[in-house]
Amino acid sequence: MRVVIDGDLCQGQGRCFSIAPSVFGFDELGNGVVLAAGELGEGALELARLAQANCPEHAVRVVE
């Protein structure tokens, strides 16, 4: 499982990187970026799912 941020949907308000700073970061405009590229470990996966459940723009997606 990996996590992606849909750049068209993200409005950069940082729920993801405040919940899971080990998985997400931010760029110069404050938009979310994925730090943990590739397959997620168990802990990271749980955090990524939590971020998904908290992103108001539905921009965070955990995918196969």
Add this chain to the structure above:
Amino acid sequence: MTLEKTPVTDFATDFDHTDPAWVADPYPIWEELRQRCPVAHTERYGGAWFPATHEGVSRIAKDTKNFTSRTVIMNDGRPDELALPSPIGVAPPITSDPPFHQIARKLILPAFSPGAINPLEPQVRALCRTLLDRLAESDVVEASWEYARLIPPSVIRQMLGFPEEDTEVFIDIVHTVTESVDLPMDERIAAFEPIEEYFTRQIEDHQVHPRDDLTTFLLNAEIDGQKLAVEHVFGTMILILVAGIDTTWSAIGSSLWHLAQNPSDLERLVHEPDLMTVALEEFLRFYAPVTMARLVKHDMDYLGVAMKEDDWILLGFPAANRDPAAFPDADRFIIDRAENRHVAFGLGIHRCAGSNLARLELRVALEEFVARYPRFTLADPDQVTWSQGQIRGPRRLPIRVG
């Protein structure tokens, strides 16, 4: 002078967000509307709609084809003398439509990104402590007027590089803009004069003496190799003041109002400081302070109602946050709510540009208050007053700390 208004008897067909019942406690009204309409209407303000559901609010917030942000504060007039034509608008980017909106927004985002805002934490903390030191003498403290109110303007004044002694002038300016929805247009224009004069003076001073602050940043900013028009710089500054002060003041005040009446939540925050990250979001969901407005671009059927060109939409993010269809136990404050897609900062392209700053101020203001007063209660519920208009928060909040 405020115009006399007829009291509302039916919010579904004749709503008014400045009606005393709505100002005192809007939540039961919204719940009733969700069950009855769910899009309420009024002939007031020249015609307006209020969708009370999360679905309605998100659809409109994300739909810039059918709605314009030309003005976002509902009033008796329509944008005319005070406004630049769409898509630029008077206070970019909040009153701008695409495609210009994105240009104006990208311009200011770096100044409010986490990278720029996080380093302000020590100065925000020092400010809160100074304010608390001033309160320390008595058993009852004024937590809104003498604490929450004073935090945001100091921070923004510093960011803009305006003189320290002008903090009170700032607060007057913000009041004029956000709480004058009831004034006739000519009085609003008159009220704006001193503001324009003050800002022009500050901008001129920065043109002569550039320094490392947001004003200089805006004066130097370029779009397609062109410096910004002075009206753009002025509009953006007004926006930052309007958007950043009453809003954050209200969020801090409502959160303290909640804690004063819910000792178990207060105790958890005192003993589990790590809870703050999620608690903050629940404060924002439950007491979302900001309602916005849109204008309908053309006649159309939308959300099952017949909207007319230039009808207002009152865009109730706070109502969306209480919709049981979007949040389980929507009417319960759950301090450790783990899943919380609240929309207190809006949705879509206009989503709050200042949210990193707002969260920083709210978190630090609460952390410091709770650290200073681990136990407090409402001194006198009858003395608590609430703001009127699109920004909701307590304006007087006497709290017993002794």
